[in-house]
Amino acid sequence: MGGKDVIYLKQQHSSSLQPAVVQKRLKDMSDRRFLDANEHDMNIKAAYGKDKNDAREQRLRFVESSPSSSYCSKEDLVMVVKRRGGREWDKEMPHIEWINTVQLEPDVISMSFLPITSLLNGVPGCGFLNHAINLYLRYKPPIEELHQFLEFQLPRQWAPVYSDLPLGPQRKRQSSASLPLSFMGPRLYVCTSMVDVGERPVTGLRLYLEGKKNNMLAIHLQHLCSLPQILQLQDDPYNHRTPESYDSKYFEPFGSWKRFSHVYTEPVESDDDSSIVTGAQLHVSSHGLRKILFLRLRFSKVINAALVKNPEWEGSRNLGQKSGLISTLISTHFSTAAQKPAPRPADVNINSAVYPGGPPVPVQAPKLLKFVDTAEMLRGPQDTPGYWVVSGAKLQLERGKLSLRVKYSLLTAMVPDDEYPLDEHS
Known part of the structure; x- marks a missing residue:
C-alpha cells in the first residue's frame, strides 16, 4: 500500500x-x-x-x-x-x-499471494492447519462432510505388524490347519490366529501368503493408528455368537481336489448397522472328509452413530472379468468406443516404514498365487467422501481363486439433544 x-x-x-x-x-x-x-x-x-x-x-x-x-x-x-x-x-x-x-489516500501498488498458514508461524496448531488445507486441496471432499473427512485422516498401518511375524526358522509350525488343493500338489496352510486391532476402525482387508515358502494363508487388517475423536466404541454383544449349523448352499469347492477342500462364502456382518470390524480370523473346520475354510470377524459398536448412506460391497478388481477371450474382445471393442473410464489416480504412500508394502518376497512368484488373490481391499481419502470403514466381509471363489469381498460403511456421530437445549420463551 x-x-x-x-x-x-x-x-x-x-x-x-x-x-x-x-x-x-x-x-x-x-x-x-x-x-x-x-x-x-x-x-x-x-x-x-x-x-x-x-x-x-x-x-x-x-x-x-x-x-x-x-x-x-x-x-x-x-x-x-x-x-x-x-x-x-x-x-x-x-x-x-x-x-x-x-499517506491520507494510499492505493494498492503490488500484491502477492501467500499461504494462509504463513501468517500463523509460531502459533500452536499451525502444522495441523497446514496439513488439513493440503488434504482438502488434494482430495476435494464435500464441504458439508469436511469435519468427518479430517477426523479420519490419521496414519494407517497393517496388522499384524511385520516385526511380529516370525521370519526365521521355526522349530514347530504355528498352525496345523491346512487345505489340500490337489492330490499330489502343495497344501495351503492356514494361520488361525485372531488379528485384533483394539478400538481402532478397520479401513481395509487382504489375504496374504506368509511363511518361508509363502504357503500359509493369513488375513491382514489395515486400520487407523488411533480412534477418531468423533467416535466411541464398545464391544458388540454378538461377537462371540457361533451358529450351531451352517447352510450347505454356501459351501464351494476349492482347488483341484474339490471333494476335500471347501470355502464357506456366507457374508459375515453384524445385525447392528452401527457396528464396525475391529478383528478378523481364519478358521478351518472338519466336516467328515471335507475341510472347510471359514472367516470370523470381531465387531465393535459405534455409540450414538448413524449411517450416512447405504453400505457398499466391493470385490477384487483383479477378478472383475469372468467372460471368455472372444466375448471379452468383442465387449471391450464396443464398450471402450462408447465410454472410456477415467484413469484411477495413484495412491499417495506416506508410510515411512522400511517395507511399506509388506516384507520382501521371493523373486519367483509363489505357486499358490494361482489359488489366492492377495489384492488389498481398502478405501482411503481418495474414495469420496474419504471416511469409509469396514463393516463386514466374506470369502468368495471366482474362477477357482480365493478372494475377499468387503463391506464398507459411512458412519457419523449423532450429537445428543441435551447438548443443544431448546430455549423456552414464556
Whole structure:
C-alpha cells in the first residue's frame, strides 16, 4: 500500500534516436521531475523544452488508467506520467506536494499471494492447519462432510505388524490347519490366529501368503493408528455368537481336489448397522472328509452413530472379468468406443516404514498365487467422501481363486439433544 509516480517513455518505430540517447532523455526528465525540490514540478508539456506547441494527449496500451502524456514530433517520443495513490487525479500538482497526500489516500501498488498458514508461524496448531488445507486441496471432499473427512485422516498401518511375524526358522509350525488343493500338489496352510486391532476402525482387508515358502494363508487388517475423536466404541454383544449349523448352499469347492477342500462364502456382518470390524480370523473346520475354510470377524459398536448412506460391497478388481477371450474382445471393442473410464489416480504412500508394502518376497512368484488373490481391499481419502470403514466381509471363489469381498460403511456421530437445549420463551 502506498503511492507511485512513474514516467513512461515510448520510442516510436519512426524515431532515429539511439537507445542510449532515449535513456538519457528519460533520466533527464526524471531528475527534473523528482529531484528538483526547489521548483514546484516539471510541467508535462514542458518536458521537451522548446517543443511545447507539438504536445498533445496520447494513451499507451500498457498504462493502467488515464495518464497524462505528451508527444514530441521531432524525436518521435511519447512521454506518459502515471500516478497511483494520493491525489492522483490532480495532474498539475508538483511531485513534492503529491507525496504528502499519499499517506491520507494510499492505493494498492503490488500484491502477492501467500499461504494462509504463513501468517500463523509460531502459533500452536499451525502444522495441523497446514496439513488439513493440503488434504482438502488434494482430495476435494464435500464441504458439508469436511469435519468427518479430517477426523479420519490419521496414519494407517497393517496388522499384524511385520516385526511380529516370525521370519526365521521355526522349530514347530504355528498352525496345523491346512487345505489340500490337489492330490499330489502343495497344501495351503492356514494361520488361525485372531488379528485384533483394539478400538481402532478397520479401513481395509487382504489375504496374504506368509511363511518361508509363502504357503500359509493369513488375513491382514489395515486400520487407523488411533480412534477418531468423533467416535466411541464398545464391544458388540454378538461377537462371540457361533451358529450351531451352517447352510450347505454356501459351501464351494476349492482347488483341484474339490471333494476335500471347501470355502464357506456366507457374508459375515453384524445385525447392528452401527457396528464396525475391529478383528478378523481364519478358521478351518472338519466336516467328515471335507475341510472347510471359514472367516470370523470381531465387531465393535459405534455409540450414538448413524449411517450416512447405504453400505457398499466391493470385490477384487483383479477378478472383475469372468467372460471368455472372444466375448471379452468383442465387449471391450464396443464398450471402450462408447465410454472410456477415467484413469484411477495413484495412491499417495506416506508410510515411512522400511517395507511399506509388506516384507520382501521371493523373486519367483509363489505357486499358490494361482489359488489366492492377495489384492488389498481398502478405501482411503481418495474414495469420496474419504471416511469409509469396514463393516463386514466374506470369502468368495471366482474362477477357482480365493478372494475377499468387503463391506464398507459411512458412519457419523449423532450429537445428543441435551447438548443443544431448546430455549423456552414464556
